[in-house]
Amino acid sequence: MVQKVAVIGAGPCGLSSVKACLDEGLEPTCFESSDDIGGLWRYKLVPGRTNIYQCVIINSSKEMMAFSDFPPPAELPNSMHHTEVLLYLRLYAQTFSLLQHIHLQVGELIFIRGRTSMRQDSGTWRRRRQTVGGRRIFGTALIMSFFFPFFLRSISGIESFKGRYFHSWEYRNAKGLEGKRVVVIGFGNCGCDIAVDISRVAERVYLSTRSGAWVVGRVGPGGLPFDTTWISRLVVTLSSLFWAQIPVINDDLPGRIISGRIQVKPNVKEFRETSVVFTDRSIIDEVDVVVFATGYNYSFPFLPPDLQAKSGYRLRLYKHVIPPTLAHPTLAVVGFIHGLGAINSMAEMQARWSTRVFKGLISLPAEDVMVKEIETETATMNQKFVCSERNPLQVDVIPYTDSLAEQVGAKPNILQLLFTEPALVLQVVLGPYTSYQYRLSGPGKWAGARQAIFAQKQRIARPFRTRAVSEEPGNEASSKLSILLAFITGAALLCYLIYNWHLPFFHSVE
Numbered sequence: 001m002v003q004k005v006a007v008i009g010a011g012p013c014g015l016s017s018v019k020a021c022l023d024e025g026l027e028p029t030c031f032e033s034s035d036d037i038g039g040l041w042r043y044k045l046v047p048g049r050t051n052i053y054q055c056v057i058i059n060s061s062k063e064m065m066a067f068s069d070f071p072p073p074a075e076l077p078n079s080m081h082h083t084e085v086l087l088y089l090r091l092y093a094q095t096f097s098l099l100q101h102i103h104l105q106v107g108e109l110i111f112i113r114g115r116t117s118m119r120q121d122s123g124t125w126r127r128r129r130q131t132v133g134g135r136r137i138f139g140t141a142l143i144m145s146f147f148f149p150f151f152l153r154s155i156s157g158i159e160s161f162k163g164r165y166f167h168s169w170e171y172r173n174a175k176g177l178e179g180k181r182v183v184v185i186g187f188g189n190c191g192c193d194i195a196v197d198i199s200r201v202a203e204r205v206y207l208s209t210r211s212g213a214w215v216v217g218r219v220g221p222g223g224l225p226f227d228t229t230w231i232s233r234l235v236v237t238l239s240s241l242f243w244a245q246i247p248v249i250n251d252d253l254p255g256r257i258i259s260g261r262i263q264v265k266p267n268v269k270e271f272r273e274t275s276v277v278f279t280d281r282s283i284i285d286e287v288d289v290v291v292f293a294t295g296y297n298y299s300f301p302f303l304p305p306d307l308q309a310k311s312g313y314r315l316r317l318y319k320h321v322i323p324p325t326l327a328h329p330t331l332a333v334v335g336f337i338h339g340l341g342a343i344n345s346m347a348e349m350q351a352r353w354s355t356r357v358f359k360g361l362i363s364l365p366a367e368d369v370m371v372k373e374i375e376t377e378t379a380t381m382n383q384k385f386v387c388s389e390r391n392p393l394q395v396d397v398i399p400y401t402d403s404l405a406e407q408v409g410a411k412p413n414i415l416q417l418l419f420t421e422p423a424l425v426l427q428v429v430l431g432p433y434t435s436y437q438y439r440l441s442g443p444g445k446w447a448g449a450r451q452a453i454f455a456q457k458q459r460i461a462r463p464f465r466t467r468a469v470s471e472e473p474g475n476e477a478s479s480k481l482s483i484l485l486a487f488i489t490g491a492a493l494l495c496y497l498i499y500n501w502h503l504p505f506f507h508s509v510e
């Protein structure tokens with residue numbers, strides 16, 4: 001009998017989950033509470049459950065965020081505006097005929113649980129929804145990430161502050177903030193993006209940071225996307241010696257700081273009627289607006305409490321996906337993860353893995369073994385990365401995705417490729433870490449994967465070809481010289497890095 005799967009949410013992770021179900025011959029029904037697909041990437045004027053602001057440009061470049069069997073159109077820019085990300089998602093849904101499996105405006109999913117006790121039941125899930133109190137039974141369920149804005153109400157004096165304050169979740173654009181004095185709290189991607197955006201119209205913006213962050217730009221060597229150079233299997237393995245924190249991506253922040261439009265301040269100590277006091281006792285007076293870019297909390301209120309156990313700050317999910325306490329592995333959380341790179345490709349592999357677990361093609365270890373593995377992994381991640389309550393979902397992207405792919409049977413066999421296709425192995429190890437490499441072999445193999453890998457550089461280059469440049473003979477010699485220079489510089493840089501334990505191309509804001 002074909003297994004029925006309920007997929008909750010039609011954002012990027014929901015879409016790739018529907019596709020993974022179809023690929024495995026399962027029968028997905030996707031329930032989306034809003035009136036369209038795209039999740040976060042569908043910009044809404046009125047804040048919905050998930051939100052972006054008008055100026056959002058995706059952090060990961062287009063090849064690095066692509067689904068494994070769907071390279072983005074070559075003409076799209078490398079760092080896509082949110083409207084282009086949505087376009088890509090729509091093309092994906094259309095190409096793989098996903099829309100017919102998606103039910104829009106179904107109301108909020110409010111309750112999901114197994115038939116009786118989680119340990120003894122047959123592993124079926126009931127879904128109820130708010131609008132009509134509907135209830136349907138599914139063999140399995142894939143649910144997406146659920147985040148809620150985190151407000152810092154605990155800072156003393158906030159109730160006496162007379163200005164306006166709101167969470168970054170509510171921010172759309174800088175309209176209405178012209179000539180104002182604004183304090184933005186939080187030095188994550190939202191805080192930095194929003195501070196830069198507001199600083200173009202405000203009198204002054206103060207950006208408060210608690211623990212500092214590495215800031216990197218989107219543009220890397222040769223004007224190419226930073227991540228296509230620095231996120232390769234080889235470079236990530238080497239640089240994992242240096243990383244302890246996922247960097248903030250921002251092209252404009254250094255320029256706004258150097259021009260004094262943004263001033264970086266320490267953590268906020270307290271609010272007064274019209275001023276903000278920082279931990280170094282400095283005070284900014286006549287503050288009109290405070291933006292809390294303090295990140296998101298997570299919550300799965302519709303799951304039974306026994307499935308919400310924690311390991312450290314994270315949910316106790318095996319491989320960040322399946323609750324280990326279930327008698328039958330019939331529930332998976334997809335995309336609830338954070339790492340150096342796009343969520344899409346990791347989430348897609350989680351969905352491919354989960355569907356094969358649902359089908360019984362991958363068997364899970366015993367509960368105590370899973371729990372032990374989760375605890376060990378949590379301890380390792382806490383040692384290696386800066387994990388906090390607000391950032392609990394850290395993984396080492398390549399080893400993590402490889403570990404799932406290995407069980408799926410889709411991990412690229414580098415040793416074998418070395419003998420059979422050395423040119424391809426160079427791309428897989430030294431080239432950008434793109435997800436097409438998980439379609440080269442095994443279940444879900446895609447005939448176009450090899451070509452997608454070889455053509456990725458052309459797709460990256462295409463949007464830059466906006467004017468004709470003559471190919472003069474001198475150019476060839478100069479490009480060889482550039483390669484030689486780049487090689488010598490690279491070797492020197494590597495020696496320097498190893499010697500200093502620092503990455504000099506990052507700006508550190510302490």
Ligand SMILES: Cc1cc2nc3c(=O)[nH]c(=O)nc-3n(C[C@H](O)[C@H](O)[C@H](O)COP(=O)(O)OP(=O)(O)OC[C@H]3O[C@@H](n4cnc5c(N)ncnc54)[C@H](O)[C@@H]3O)c2cc1C
Binds near residue numbers: 031334
């Ligand atoms: C401002 C911002 C920028 C980001 N930029 C990046 C980036 O550059 N790269 C990256 O990899 N990640 C980024 N992220 C992380 C982002 O969360 C993921 O990229 C991705 O959108 C997660 O996909 P998802 O499908 O899990 O969730 P979402 O995109 O949030 O989609 C969830 C869907 O589920 C629906 N839904 C929610 N609750 C219910 C319910 N109870 N019942 C039914 N339907 C429901 C929602 O309406 C929504 O359509 C960003 C996050 C934010 C906040």
Ligand SMILES: NC(=O)c1ccc[n+]([C@@H]2O[C@H](COP(=O)([O-])OP(=O)(O)OC[C@H]3O[C@@H](n4cnc5c(N)ncnc54)[C@H](OP(=O)(O)O)[C@@H]3O)[C@@H](O)[C@H]2O)c1
Binds near residue numbers: 056152186293
């Ligand atoms: N362009 C893009 O693609 C883009 C844009 C925006 C967001 N995003 C993504 O969206 C997600 C959410 O981003 P986000 O910036 O909203 O959240 P975030 O990355 O969690 O950052 C939250 C910030 O708030 C600070 N903070 C939290 N609690 C605090 C407290 N009690 N006191 C003082 N400071 C506190 C944190 O400081 P500490 O570091 O000290 O905890 C951190 O600087 C991330 O995955 C991000 O990558 C992407």
